[in-house]
Amino acid sequence: MNVQIFFIISVILGILATILIFLFCLDIYYSKKKIKKEEKEGGAALKLVQRIPQELEKIIKQEVAKTILEENQKIKKTAEELINLYKKELANFPSLIKEELYQVSNIQTEVKEKLFKEVENTISNFEKEIKKEVERISQINNETRELTIKETRDSIDRYIKEQLAQMLQDVSKTSKEIINQNIVRTEENIKNYEKEKLKEIDRKIYEILKTVAKQTIGKTINLSEHEQLVMEALEKAKKENIL
Amino acid sequence: MEKVFEKFLEKVITKEDFILLLEEINSLERFIFKETKKPLSEKIKGEVREEFRNIIEKLEKEKIITRSPDQQFSFFDNFKKYLKNIPQLKLEIAFLPSEEFLLDVKNWFKKEKNKEVILDLTVNPKLVAGAIIEYEGRYGNFSIAKKIDELFSNYEKF
Numbered sequence: 549m550n551v552q553i554f555f556i557i558s559v560i561l562g563i564l565a566t567i568l569i570f571l572f573c574l575d576i577y578y579s580k581k582k583i584k585k586e587e588k589e590g591g592a593a594l595k596l597v598q599r600i601p602q603e604l605e606k607i608i609k610q611e612v613a614k615t616i617l618e619e620n621q622k623i624k625k626t627a628e629e630l631i632n633l634y635k636k637e638l639a640n641f642p643s644l645i646k647e648e649l650y651q652v653s654n655i656q657t658e659v660k661e662k663l664f665k666e667v668e669n670t671i672s673n674f675e676k677e678i679k680k681e682v683e684r685i686s687q688i689n690n691e692t693r694e695l696t697i698k699e700t701r702d703s704i705d706r707y708i709k710e711q712l713a714q715m716l717q718d719v720s721k722t723s724k725e726i727i728n729q730n731i732v733r734t735e736e737n738i739k740n741y742e743k744e745k746l747k748e749i750d751r752k753i754y755e756i757l758k759t760v761a762k763q764t765i766g767k768t769i770n771l772s773e774h775e776q777l778v779m780e781a782l783e784k785a786k787k788e789n790i791l
Numbered sequence: 792m793e794k795v796f797e798k799f800l801e802k803v804i805t806k807e808d809f810i811l812l813l814e815e816i817n818s819l820e821r822f823i824f825k826e827t828k829k830p831l832s833e834k835i836k837g838e839v840r841e842e843f844r845n846i847i848e849k850l851e852k853e854k855i856i857t858r859s860p861d862q863q864f865s866f867f868d869n870f871k872k873y874l875k876n877i878p879q880l881k882l883e884i885a886f887l888p889s890e891e892f893l894l895d896v897k898n899w900f901k902k903e904k905n906k907e908v909i910l911d912l913t914v915n916p917k918l919v920a921g922a923i924i925e926y927e928g929r930y931g932n933f934s935i936a937k938k939i940d941e942l943f944s945n946y947e948k949f
Contacts, residue, residue, distance in 0.1 A: 758939055762919045762935075765935060766916065766920065766935075769920045769935075774885060774886040774920055775895075777935065778882075778884055778896070780921070781922040781924060781931075781933030782900075782922070782924065784933050785933065786903060790931040791903070791904065
């Protein structure tokens with residue numbers, strides 16, 4: 549981590565030095581341009597003065613080249629150092645990574661285990677809660693169902709009882725009416741039957757009596773009485789204008 | 792002529808007697824135009840009842856029936872017409888009557904109505920006694936059975 553910061557800072561310093569050099573060169577350029585202008589305006593006295601910037605420029609060029617070289621070398625050196633450090637660091641990096649990874653892995657495992665445990669606990673608790681809830685709901689459901697069934701059964705029982713009572717009442721009433729009607733009809737039928745039977749018996753008795761009477765009388769009448777009765781019949785027929 | 796015909800009817804009392812007489816007349820008529828020289832009474836010997844034949848013989852002697860077949864045929868034709876006009880008296884009685892009793896009935900009728908009658912007789916013991924009489928479409932039940940029925944029907948009403 550520190551190596552990376554150091555590398556970034558070196559790069560930034562290099563860039564700043566390059567900018568400064570560039571600005572210095574730009575200043576020299578404008579100064580020279582101003583001198584040329586003054587030479588044109590000032591005359592030959594200035595020719596000597598004019599050499600100074602050239603010499604300065606030369607010196608500056610030499611100094612700048614030297615500085616740039618030095619700086620380049622420094623930068624190169626720093627870069628090399630940085631590269632070496634980086635290489636060193638990189639060489640150590642797998643083990644570090646490994647260690648880190650191991651640590652991370654340990655942490656992960658721990659976290660994982662913890663998480664698992666937490667999750668398991670949570671799930672377990674949740675399951676328990678759900679189970680409890682389910683049991684509670686089931687109990688409530690059972691109770692509700694039993695209550696509903698009981699109420700429905702009670703309601704049906706009540707309804708059936710009421711209906712049955714009503715039906716029994718109706719049937720009883722209708723049955724009584726029918727029975728009474730049947731009794732009246734049967735009594736009438738019995739009376740009529742009795743009358744008919746009595747009439748029939750009377751008729752049979754009279755038939756028997758008639759037959760007995762006819763047979764008895766027939767046997768008691770002799771021939772002369774028969775003849776006399778025929779003659780009397782003829783007399784009656786004459787009187788009744790049949791003859 | 793009716794008096795002559797009545798001689799044939801002296802012994803004809805019932806419907807059976809009457810039918811027999813008609814059959815004998817029909818038998819006799821078959822001999823009228825056969826052996827015309829012989830008397831009819833001789834020709835029918837053995838063919839009809841002797842009693843019937845005797846009446847014809849007697850009428851031949853009295854010249855009521857001549858030898859002429861035409862006259863004979865005419866005589867019996869008229870006799871049949873007379874017989875058809877004799878009324879029938881339907882008599883239903885409870886006992887089997889004697890011939891004398893039936894003759895008494897016939898004579899009574901002849902005396903009361905002054906005409907011949909043929910008795911159409913039926914014996915029905917169910918009448919007990921008395922008679923059911925039917926004459927020329929008129930009817931009367933004078934049986935003892937009817938009187939007994941009436942007696943019991945009066946009781947049945949109560």
